[in-house]
Amino acid sequence: xxxxxxxxxxxxxxxxxxxxxxxxxxxxxxxxxxxxxxxxxxxxxxxxxxxxxxxxxxxxxxxxxxxxxxxxxxxxxxxxxxxxxxxxxxxxxxxxxxxxxxxxxxxxxxxxxxxxxxxxxxxxxxxxxxxxxxxxxxxxxxxxxxxxxxxxxxxxxxxxxxxxxxxxxxxxxxxxxxxxxxxxxxxxxxxxxxxxxxxxxxxxxxx
Amino acid sequence: xxxxxxxxxxxxxxxxxxxxxxxxxxxxxxxxxxxxxxxxxxxxxxxxxxxxxxxxxxxxxxxxxxxxxxxxxxxxxxxxxxxxxxxxxxxxxxxxxxxxxxxxxxxxxxxxxxxxxxxxxxxxxxxxxxxxxxxxxxxxxxxxxxxxxxxxxxxxxxxxxxxxxxxxxxxxxxxxxxxxxxxxxxxxxxxxxxxxxxxxxxxxxxxxxxxxxxxxxxxxxxxxxxxxxxxxxx
Numbered sequence: 001x002x003x004x005x006x007x008x009x010x011x012x013x014x015x016x017x018x019x020x021x022x023x024x025x026x027x028x029x030x031x032x033x034x035x036x037x038x039x040x041x042x043x044x045x046x047x048x049x050x051x052x053x054x055x056x057x058x059x060x061x062x063x064x065x066x067x068x069x070x071x072x073x074x075x076x077x078x079x080x081x082x083x084x085x086x087x088x089x090x091x092x093x094x095x096x097x098x099x100x101x102x103x104x105x106x107x108x109x110x111x112x113x114x115x116x117x118x119x120x121x122x123x124x125x126x127x128x129x130x131x132x133x134x135x136x137x138x139x140x141x142x143x144x145x146x147x148x149x150x151x152x153x154x155x156x157x158x159x160x161x162x163x164x165x166x167x168x169x170x171x172x173x174x175x176x177x178x179x180x181x182x183x184x185x186x187x188x189x190x191x192x193x194x195x196x197x198x199x200x201x202x203x204x205x206x207x
Numbered sequence: 208x209x210x211x212x213x214x215x216x217x218x219x220x221x222x223x224x225x226x227x228x229x230x231x232x233x234x235x236x237x238x239x240x241x242x243x244x245x246x247x248x249x250x251x252x253x254x255x256x257x258x259x260x261x262x263x264x265x266x267x268x269x270x271x272x273x274x275x276x277x278x279x280x281x282x283x284x285x286x287x288x289x290x291x292x293x294x295x296x297x298x299x300x301x302x303x304x305x306x307x308x309x310x311x312x313x314x315x316x317x318x319x320x321x322x323x324x325x326x327x328x329x330x331x332x333x334x335x336x337x338x339x340x341x342x343x344x345x346x347x348x349x350x351x352x353x354x355x356x357x358x359x360x361x362x363x364x365x366x367x368x369x370x371x372x373x374x375x376x377x378x379x380x381x382x383x384x385x386x387x388x389x390x391x392x393x394x395x396x397x398x399x400x401x402x403x404x405x406x407x408x409x410x411x412x413x414x415x416x417x418x419x420x421x422x423x424x425x426x427x428x429x430x431x432x433x434x435x436x437x438x439x440x441x
């Protein structure tokens with residue numbers, strides 16, 4: 001059985017270490033916060049907050065307190081607020097240990113594409129280019145294949161890049177792979193997925 | 208020194224010209240200068256270039272100025288929530304310059320600090336780097352980005368004293384300080400203006416030197432994505 005969204009998020013949470021400052025992207029990466037257990041993790045929201053808390057209870061929403069996905073959130077005892085220039089100062093300055101984000105394509109050299117499909121509506125890159133260029137470690141969480149069943153792990157990206165040679169680790173529904181010299185290295189297979197199946201489903205070079 | 212004006216329209220008097228560059232604070236609909244945006248709409252100023260992380264939503268925030276065709280160009284990082292924006296952009300009526308979010312914030316900060324350009328790794332090897340000077344520092348590639356100096360900055364804060372010292376509230380701070388800094392003239396709208404001596408000087412987020420005009424008003428503060436959780440069972 002390949003991993004579902006929650007199992008992928010749980011696997012991604014294993015990447016985080018006690019004391020880390022981390023930025024989580026929208027989608028499956030957001031679920032990672034549910035699986036950090038006893039680890040002391042501080043979440044950054046790039047619109048200007050460290051120490052992001054859970055969604056508020058109904059009736060406790062505050063228009064002045066949102067995350068980077070524009071959802072209402074809450075603060076914690078450790079929370080601090082700052083402006084966008086400071087926020088991206090800490091991102092660009094390498095103070096954020098890791099970013100976990102989704103992707104459309106990842107190439108075997110770590111190139112990442114996740115912000116635009118030519119000919120389709122382009123909404124913008126938001127903070128994605130800054131994050132992947134700046135943080136200590138970039139972990140991609142995504143389905144292994146697209147809706148046509150084609151590998152999203154490629155020799156070269158076909159879509160416009162978000163960052164060049166920026167990805168460190170990829171967690172998919174089929175397993176975990178690292179970007180290493182010469183291609184991708186299999187670190188883990190999902191439960192019941194064989195290494196052979198993982199290789200067959202992957203277009204990128206596996207070393 | 209009197210920086211306080213009674214209405215947003217009065218605060219804007221004499222500073223609006225067609226074709227000007229405006230830097231606006233806010234992230235999504237959080238911390239946007241909604242009163243000043245409404246007043247600019249009423250003033251009818253045209254051919255505006257607006258540097259703002261987002262472009263509002265249909266009919267609210269900067270979406271109002273798009274609806275009234277007052278904007279020629281947007282400099283933004285994300286514009287996803289606005290159908291009218293997309294319609295004008297796809298039909299070629301509206302120009303759009305995408306900036307990575309941190310690059311946009313730093314362009315504003317730098318412009319306000321007298322820094323005409325800076326090198327960043329953000330966007331290296333992507334379309335953002337096209338046409339930009341690049342340079343190796345310690346073996347790593349960086350691209351040159353320009354500081355932004357705006358003709359006018361419009362920002363929203365929580366509290367001000369009458370000298371223009373500003374305090375923001377929670378994540379409504381966002382782009383407001385860098386946007387304020389990069390304007391030749393900056394107008395701030397706030398929820399409350401208090402007498403000087405009331406704010407703790409150690410708690411001022413943006414010193415009044417950056418703020419030329421002030422207006423107090425009531426804000427709608429619309430929520431874009433109201434998200435809640437259920438009470439946990441004990």
